Amino acid sequence: MSQSGIVSLWNRYRSVGIVYRIGVAFVLGSLVGLVVGEPATALKPVGDLFVRLLKMLIVPIVVFTLLMGVRQLSPSSLGRVGAQVVGLYALTSAFAVAIGLGVSNLVSPGSRGLEELLAGAEAQSAEAPDAVEVVLNVVPTNPVGAMADGGVLPTIFFVVVFGLGLTLAWEETDDEQVKRGIETFFDLADAGAEAMYKVVWGAMEFGVLGVFALMANVFGTAGVDAILPFALLIGTMLLAAVVHIGLVYLGTFVVGVAGRSPVAFLSGARDAMVTALSIRSSSGTLPVTMSDADENLGIEERIYGFTLPLGATINMDGTAMYQGVAAIFAANIVGVNLSLVDQFAVVAVAVLASIGTAGVPGSGLIMLTLVLTQLGLPLEIVGLVAGVDPILDRIRTMVNVTGDLAVTTVVATWNDAVDFTADAWNDGVGAALSD
């Protein structure tokens, strides 16, 4: 083939979205594993290389992206509405992880078929750690040491308090030089985060090969038995999403707090939900989310103009929920029972990590590396679930934007900033429940 032929072939290949190429690699790798059997496991080192790349990214991602997230939380820009919003955002994310954990504990999505697969992988959390120790260990005695050891929770803890320290210092100092220094510091973190996303996507480019190799290894070892767990994983995530939307957003917020019909809320939020499902990015969906809040749900701009952009950055209930579901999936696969303490650690890491997750396609998958590292579970799982991520990401993103709108509706209700005569509330299904 001529050189220009190769170049145009390469360009054609690159023009297909990376997640779809990974999806194809997932299917092809699985087929190769099924057909070739045991010899396909020779590809394992290629998969291992992908896993090493992911590991390399963990600490820099936490540091840069969390600093970027904490910058949004500067105390003076928040005020009373801000405190309500941030409180609810954190609370709903914690519920989302708990529901993700609860549903997957019931279903055990990873327990059928793959057990022997990663049997050799280390499962350091097999012995239940002491609860007091776990809580104490969240605070690092040496932040640099925690980062060097890849300690996820202590690193997150340090970065969050450091970021809050920076925003407070910025607000309280009159010294222009210090102010400028802090701004530069945050700007550098923003730049670092942008750069890390580029590196992540570079790693994902290699991930096309990595996922192919990992899947060839999985099916080469486990055969057809490996199909069911992935189907169960998707089903579990869907079930957890429905339970969360039903119980928290509709049951508690829309009906309980606002006293309105859940159908009305869903019809008002429909455009944003459908857009999120199709483009897999809550940041990309933001204009639609805002127009739903304004035109359909009758929420005043002074509320949604603040809560929705903030939500698209820091509130990721679907992403947080996914961490819970995937943690149980991973634990099932290596045959470990996660203790209650482990599961609390998942809630803590997932809620904090979701603050730093960018509202772009696939970022929740990278955050999974944090949760798995915290639990001492093998990072190969990230490679395994990457192939079905185009489906899981849609569910996550749809929950993410629905959560932003549900919290915005509650806060607007509390602050008398919602017009319940607006379209969605009144097109026949939208009357107040008490009417």
Ligand code: ASP
């Ligand atoms: N794609 C999601 C979002 O934009 C983030 C994720 O990957 O979980 O909200």
